[in-house]
Amino acid sequence: MPLDDRSTYVLKAIVFSYIKTAFPVGSQSITRSFDMGVSPATIRNIMADLEAQGFLMQPHPSAGRIPTEKGYRFYVDHLFQHAGLLNDRDEMLGQAEHLVQRETIQALLQDTSKLLSGVSQYLAVVTAPKFSSTRIKQVEFVRLRKSSVMAVCISQDGFIQNKFFEVPEDLSQKDLNKIADTLNGLYSGLTLQEIRQKLLKQMQKMKDLYDHLLHEVLELTRRTFIDGSPGGVDAELYMDGASHMLDLPDFADFRVMKGLLSAFEEKEVIVQLLDKYIGTEGVQVYIGSENPFLGDHHCSLVVSHYKRGDQILGTVGILGPTRMEYSKIIPLVDSTAKKVSRLLEESSMEEKSSLGEN
Amino acid sequence: MPLDDRSTYVLKAIVFSYIKTAFPVGSQSITRSFDMGVSPATIRNIMADLEAQGFLMQPHPSAGRIPTEKGYRFYVDHLFQHAGLLNDRDEMLGQAEHLVQRETIQALLQDTSKLLSGVSQYLAVVTAPKFSSTRIKQVEFVRLRKSSVMAVCISQDGFIQNKFFEVPEDLSQKDLNKIADTLNGLYSGLTLQEIRQKLLKQMQKMKDLYDHLLHEVLELTRRTFIDGSPGGVDAELYMDGASHMLDLPDFADFRVMKGLLSAFEEKEVIVQLLDKYIGTEGVQVYIGSENPFLGDHHCSLVVSHYKRGDQILGTVGILGPTRMEYSKIIPLVDSTAKKVSRLLEESSMEEKSSLGEN
DNA sequence: ACTGGCACTCTGATTATGAGAGTGCTAAGA
DNA sequence: TCTTAGCACTCTCATAATCAGAGTGCCAGT
DSSP states (O other): OOOOHHHHHHHHHHHHHHHHHOSOBOHHHHHHHTOOSSOHHHHHHHHHHHHHTTSEEOSSTTSOBEEOHHHHHHHHHTTTTOGGGGTTOHHHHGGGGGOOOOSSHHHHHHHHHHHHHHHHSSEEEEEOOOGGGSBEEEEEEEEEETTEEEEEEEETTSOEEEEEEEOSSOOOHHHHHHHHHHHHHHHTTOBHHHHHHHHHHHHHHHSSSOOHHHHHHHHHHIIIIISSOTTSOSSOEEEEOGGGGGGOGGGOSHHHHHHHHHHHHSHHHHHHHHHHTTTOOSOEEEEGGGSHHHHHTTEEEEEEEEEETTEEEEEEEEEEESSOOHHHHHHHHHHHHHHHHHHHHHHHHHHHHHHHHO | OOOOHHHHHHHHHHHHHHHHHOSOBOHHHHHHHTOOSSOHHHHHHHHHHHHHTTSEEOSSTTSOBEEOHHHHHHHHHTTTTOGGGGTTOHHHHGGGGGOOOOSSHHHHHHHHHHHHHHHHSSEEEEEOOOGGGSBEEEEEEEEEETTEEEEEEEETTSOEEEEEEEOSSOOOHHHHHHHHHHHHHHHTTOBHHHHHHHHHHHHHHHSSSOOHHHHHHHHHHIIIIISSOTTSOSSOEEEEOGGGGGGOGGGOSHHHHHHHHHHHHSHHHHHHHHHHTTTOOSOEEEEGGGSHHHHHTTEEEEEEEEEETTEEEEEEEEEEESSOOHHHHHHHHHHHHHHHHHHHHHHHHHHHHHHHHO
16 A cells, blocks of 8 residues: 555655654654644554554664664655755765866776765765776786786776786787787777677687787787786775764664674675676665665665766765665765766767877 | 882783783782782782882772783883793794785785784784885886876886876877887886986986987986876875774774774875884884874884895884784784795896896 | 781672653544 | 544663672781
């Protein structure tokens, strides 16, 4: 059964109030704060109903109500209906505009993470583009020592990755430069996918015909782009603001706090968490046990993606307690993701015009 | 007045016991644990003396004693005299041997930090070599866009840094390669200091004589090595194990914990702290308010340095509560620093033999 | 110089108490 | 039928009270 208008309002008022104060909300405090023209007793009846339907719960028999995860979910889903309950979100909306162009995408993402955590006072998480999904702009090889080579791969988004490998035969830096030159001519502008395909075809064709340089090019291409992921970890993660979490009453329990902090040190867990939801458009909100990790740590996650053109590159998000200020955070994450996308777009415009002039 | 033998023993026993249990130590518990052939009353007298001399204090009038910072200092300074009090350190000593050769010094240092924090259960801090003090092995330039260039600098220790800058005139990747080639011929194997000197001399000489390539070489050299520090931050920091600190009763106070965590997020504070004591040989221990930062956060710091030849490259250390297990941590930090130095030494041997064969 | 004994002090845990907040229920009113 | 006022009930949280335990300092005796 869908909720009638008044119940909806009461539920949202309770969630709103609990998010603000972290105290269980009683019937009286609602009539005081949201003058609805009804008495506390009426509110009590409504609250009893809402509890029966699983939107609210009581931490102990004679306390006020607090939202359940289902309650938060409803609140978030109907967030932008009663404008009166979220008049304070504008203050954050403009913050994303402070982001500016940087030399590399890594630097930009680091700024983004710092900004998000500073503004939100929660934990910010930002992932770098999966290297495998970006377009390669250029590769350079650097000879480290005998038969040990480093490849520096630069994507069109200004994403830089190093990869190390051994080569069977010793190559001088001159050789490497020549190889890089040829390689760039062949593969620049393609994605890993495309490179892989092209490479396979070319290797087929060249199998018998022996050309030393081309052989090396193909071999190093394979080493650089196909064998494993460049640099070991494919997805880098930027995280800031963990210390803010200590201020929240939600994590007053030491064990919870401890678990959370340990999890933050294992960045891979977080990367997995974020990767899981890549691919969907716009801002998304995951509340508590809608995801096992979040549930275990009494957390919620608000994420969006930044992209170039229509290709999703990475994730921008905020992780906070279930009792998070969704009404502020959702617009913040949204505007930030868009701003990052716009900056990337602009830098790639600049790129193109520069290529034109060249 | 110097302490007599028995007082010394009692003091060390108290520190030892307090480090183990975190409870104030009473006279009786000493006679029980360290059968010294005297009664608690005697111990009490000795303790009263030690307190008068500032080695001990009572958290409240009728509790046992806990060490003051002066007490810890004495304990650490005389740590290796009564072997009986530190029979348990061997278990950690071997751990540093698990470190192995990695492709870059960065990767090795990251391993080191993880190992230290894992073994010690405190916070590990490791700084990368100051780029300015290492020998340059090779530089490559990569054209990012019109008049925007990235320099990849590789030091002889396998330390890699990127630096970005604008150049007034557009240079193709071919130009850049040629420039890099010449530059490497001129400056490879020198430190920043040496490069700076050589560069100044050369610029003087070439002032009138106009050679385009050489001009570019000198200009890019200046940009790469002289203007500011490469990559912005000169000293990178690796830090692991912050969550372990939550387990310690020493940080049960929320404000202390919070302050500490915030400090950890501002890595620069920590870098400064570590840099301050660079230059001294061997393991060093800084206890509490011997340094303002440590004092503020009830912490101590055990550091040593790793080097190549006789040049100090960076710092390896452990930060923990003043009530830290010095007897285990000091040997651990010592052996780790030595192991890292050895690994670097070996890799530079390999280097040389490879150069010889080339 | 050391020790046993004793009075004294302070903490920390446990228990008791009471105000406050909130509920559910019932019965009366619109 | 929906709403409301009133009331008894329950539970928490803060404060106070009590008490065992641990430790000290000091004194007198060995």
